[in-house]
Amino acid sequence: MSNPRERLLELAQSQSCSLSSLSEMIGKNKTYLQQFTSKGSPRRLSEHDRRMLAEFFDVPESELGGPAEKSYMPTKRLPLEKGWVDVPRLALSASAGPGATVGEEIPFDNFRFSQRWLREQGLEGADLSAIVVEGDSMEPLLRAGDEVLVDRSQRPFRDGIHVVRLEDTLLVKRVASQGGGRVSLLSQNLAYPPIEVSADEVEIIGRVVWKSGRL
Numbered sequence: 001m002s003n004p005r006e007r008l009l010e011l012a013q014s015q016s017c018s019l020s021s022l023s024e025m026i027g028k029n030k031t032y033l034q035q036f037t038s039k040g041s042p043r044r045l046s047e048h049d050r051r052m053l054a055e056f057f058d059v060p061e062s063e064l065g066g067p068a069e070k071s072y073m074p075t076k077r078l079p080l081e082k083g084w085v086d087v088p089r090l091a092l093s094a095s096a097g098p099g100a101t102v103g104e105e106i107p108f109d110n111f112r113f114s115q116r117w118l119r120e121q122g123l124e125g126a127d128l129s130a131i132v133v134e135g136d137s138m139e140p141l142l143r144a145g146d147e148v149l150v151d152r153s154q155r156p157f158r159d160g161i162h163v164v165r166l167e168d169t170l171l172v173k174r175v176a177s178q179g180g181g182r183v184s185l186l187s188q189n190l191a192y193p194p195i196e197v198s199a200d201e202v203e204i205i206g207r208v209v210w211k212s213g214r215l
Contacts, residue, residue, distance in 0.1 A: 004064045008036075019034045083114065083115050084112050085118055085125035089107060089129075089147065090131050091106045094163045094172040111130055124153060127153040133147070138173070140188065147213070149210035160174065163208060178196065
């Protein structure tokens with residue numbers, strides 16, 4: 001079994017969490033976990049403290065000094081400011097139909113994502129924003145009213161679902177390279193024909209990496 005003090009330090013570092021913040025999360029004074037890891041006081045974590053930390057870090061309690069068979073039943077995620085990233089919801093729409101006029105990028109709300117989940121997806125919160133889909137040309141993949149998470153990071157282009165600017169409109173389409181400096185903007189709904197344009201006529205805003213919508 002790993003040393004629970006060393007393991008707690010590893011987990012805290014991996015999540016960019018301070019020991020003082022974790023101490024407050026479990027209802028202790030700010031120096032509690034610092035003393036536990038550096039001075040061995042207390043000798044072991046209480047069952048309550050161990051369970052709360054195991055739930056937060058999504059690890060078995062055995063990694064923090066619990067019995068080998070001990071695990072946890074995740075019923076809730078405990079809030080800790082540094083463990084979450086707020087992604088702005090913009091007052092913009094990207095059309096899956098004929099095109100939505102470009103507006104101002106004004107946040108009106110946020111989606112809150114786990115920092116750990118974003119990292120597992122290879123995403124950075126600073127590169128993300130959420131906008132609404134309009135129209136039906138991307139059905140059934142994307143429906144009117146769905147919100148999509150757009151990754152605006154600078155990455156090599158690859159075919160996929162993107163938000164693009166064509167002249168003065170925003171579109172959400174599957175973008176496919178055709179070679180020779182041309183691309184196709186493709187709809188999922190076969191009632192809409194492909195739009196073929198020169199690559200320099202279209203600006204790729206970002207890649208769609210997640211969607212939210214009602215069933």
